[in-house]
Amino acid sequence: MLASISARSLTISSLFLSSSSPKYGRCKSRNLMSETESWNKTKARSMSLKVSNSSSKDDVQVGERLYLGMDFGTSGARFAIINKDGTILSEGKKEYPKFTTEESIDWLRSWKVTLFSLLEAVPVNLRPLIASISIDGTSATTIIIDSNSGEPLWRPFLYNESCPDALPVVKSIAPANHTVCSGTSTLCKLVSWWNTEGENRESALLLHQADWLLWLLHGKLGLSDYNNALKVGYDPELESYPPWLLSQPYSQLLPSVQAPGTSIGYLKEGIRTEFGFPKDCVVCTGTTDSIAAFLAARATEPGKAVTSLGSTLAIKLLSTSRIEDARFGVYSHRLDDKWLVGGASNTGGAVLRQIFTDEQLEKLSEHIDPMEVSPLDYYPLQVVGERFPVADPKMVPRLHPRPKSDVEYLHGILESIARIEAEGYSLLKDMGATQVDEVFTAGGGAKNEKWSKIRERVLGLPVSRAIQIEAAYGAALLALKGAQAQHNEQ
Numbered sequence: 180m181l182a183s184i185s186a187r188s189l190t191i192s193s194l195f196l197s198s199s200s201p202k203y204g205r206c207k208s209r210n211l212m213s214e215t216e217s218w219n220k221t222k223a224r225s226m227s228l229k230v231s232n233s234s235s236k237d238d239v240q241v242g243e244r245l246y247l248g249m250d251f252g253t254s255g256a257r258f259a260i261i262n263k264d265g266t267i268l269s270e271g272k273k274e275y276p277k278f279t280t281e282e283s284i285d286w287l288r289s290w291k292v293t294l295f296s297l298l299e300a301v302p303v304n305l306r307p308l309i310a311s312i313s314i315d316g317t318s319a320t321t322i323i324i325d326s327n328s329g330e331p332l333w334r335p336f337l338y339n340e341s342c343p344d345a346l347p348v349v350k351s352i353a354p355a356n357h358t359v360c361s362g363t364s365t366l367c368k369l370v371s372w373w374n375t376e377g378e379n380r381e382s383a384l385l386l387h388q389a390d391w392l393l394w395l396l397h398g399k400l401g402l403s404d405y406n407n408a409l410k411v412g413y414d415p416e417l418e419s420y421p422p423w424l425l426s427q428p429y430s431q432l433l434p435s436v437q438a439p440g441t442s443i444g445y446l447k448e449g450i451r452t453e454f455g456f457p458k459d460c461v462v463c464t465g466t467t468d469s470i471a472a473f474l475a476a477r478a479t480e481p482g483k484a485v486t487s488l489g490s491t492l493a494i495k496l497l498s499t500s501r502i503e504d505a506r507f508g509v510y511s512h513r514l515d516d517k518w519l520v521g522g523a524s525n526t527g528g529a530v531l532r533q534i535f536t537d538e539q540l541e542k543l544s545e546h547i548d549p550m551e552v553s554p555l556d557y558y559p560l561q562v563v564g565e566r567f568p569v570a571d572p573k574m575v576p577r578l579h580p581r582p583k584s585d586v587e588y589l590h591g592i593l594e595s596i597a598r599i600e601a602e603g604y605s606l607l608k609d610m611g612a613t614q615v616d617e618v619f620t621a622g623g624g625a626k627n628e629k630w631s632k633i634r635e636r637v638l639g640l641p642v643s644r645a646i647q648i649e650a651a652y653g654a655a656l657l658a659l660k661g662a663q664a665q666h667n668e669q
């Protein structure tokens with residue numbers, strides 16, 4: 180089944196290569212659209228944007244087309260612009276601005292402002308060459324909007340937010356241990372909203388973070404991709420929502436689904452003229468951040484894996500067999516005619532950032548001997564709750580006893596996270612996935628060579644930094660895929 184489908188669609192590997200039962204404060208319905216249309220250029224200039232341009236006039240061939248990928252991760256967003264050979268012409272990143280409403284962060288406003296500040300950061304000389312755009316976002320980050328106005332009906336449910344109130348209902352309709360049978364699944368968030376919300380059900384629509392950001396650019400509501408839609412129950416092998424889900428009253432909220440990197444339509448005229456993008460610039464479906472990180476690593480053989488060491492720890496192993504078991508937080512994403520099996524733990528860089536600054540991480544890591552086994556046994560979590568390799572919403576963080584030496588403490592935390600990573604790969608093997616034989620690292624943690632050495636020792640596998648460690652590069656590959664498919668169809 181998968182083979183026939185992928186034969187129809189351009190595959191990534193055929194290119195140049197070889198996310199506490201929330202208290203529902205109604206999301207203040209803001210006129211978010213006006214902010215977009217009246218985007219103020221000075222706002223972007225005043226924002227701290229780190230942009231590195233490797234483009235100069237002679238880098239770009241006359242008539243060359245470029246591809247823009249944007250990654251909306253946990254702590255910030257990045258962009259990468261590549262040409263058809265995968266060369267990076269420009270890249271940049273920006274922390275999310277923290278707008279607050281009623282003591283909580285207005286994430287939709289933060290993401291929208293960040294989206295347009297990234298567009299503003301695209302070098303003016305490259306904008307007329309951008310042929311297509313794609314975006315990846317955190318998985319299961321769920322936004323419920325009004326299908327008529329596009330306005331949000333609720334605050335977003337973040338990727339790691341759990342809605343245990345919905346779990347009994349979801350477990351009663353889904354197959355045993357299905358991917359959606361986890362409190363952090365998109366379906367649990369949808370059911371929780373549906374059971375809580377009264378008057379807006381008829382006009383409501385569900386979008387994922389990447390879908391919503393892409394909608395701001397193309398203007399067509401209700402479109403998603405089969406990576407983002409996995410955790411609401413979409414079956415990427417059948418290429419449809421299963422009957423047990425379609426028969427539910429809230430199935431009317433579900434977005435339609437296409438393959439990642441599928442051209443949806445042209446960039447909205449108002450945005451196009453505001454920023455100077457070309458008339459034929461298309462916007463393509465996106466993916467999730469850890470899938471984009473896998474694409475960026477350009478691993479194409481079963482047995483190759485990518486560990487994303489971002490704010491969270493997400494592992495993805497390329498496998499010929501599909502496995503899933505919500506009891507352990509294990510699920511399989513589709514990648515063309517193969518499966519990306521894995522899961523996402525709540526451990527990771529965000530726990531490190533709670534204790535150390537990035538500069539301290541760098542300095543302290545210099546003094547770690549990665550060949551020495553740390554006797555410290557932690558389970559580094561920011562707050563109670565774990566998704567993978569154990570799906571336990573009640574799991575308690577363990578970061579004590581803290582030794583006097585910060586070097587020893589950091590060593591213990593890094594090694595404990597490595598042990599969780601190893602437990603994840605071992606679980607995938609026990610469940611029948613292709614045996615992992617090499618691990619590439621993406622995300623902010625990939626720059627820590629000492630951590631890579633610790634992980635290599637703990638995993639007993641070759642561990643190296645991915646060719647490209649930013650998920651934004653993977654999103655740019657999806658934009659390239661979409662543009663090439665569009666070109667082939669013309």
Ligand SMILES: Nc1ncnc2c1ncn2[C@@H]1O[C@H](COP(=O)(O)OP(=O)(O)O)[C@@H](O)[C@H]1O
Pocket residue numbers: 252253254255488489490491527528529530531532537540541544621622623624626627630
């Ligand atoms: N030298 C380092 N060693 C280990 N982790 C690091 C280092 N520098 C940054 N990090 C971690 O990288 C994380 C940010 O990675 P990033 O991929 O940007 O995250 P995300 O996209 O999930 O927001 C931070 O949580 C930080 O703790």
Ligand SMILES: O=C(CO)[C@H](O)[C@H](O)COP(=O)(O)O
Pocket residue numbers: 198252253316317318319338467468469470489490491492493521522523524
């Ligand atoms: O934890 C996350 C936040 O960065 C990831 O978005 C997410 O959980 C990974 O999920 P997926 O495997 O569906 O990409």
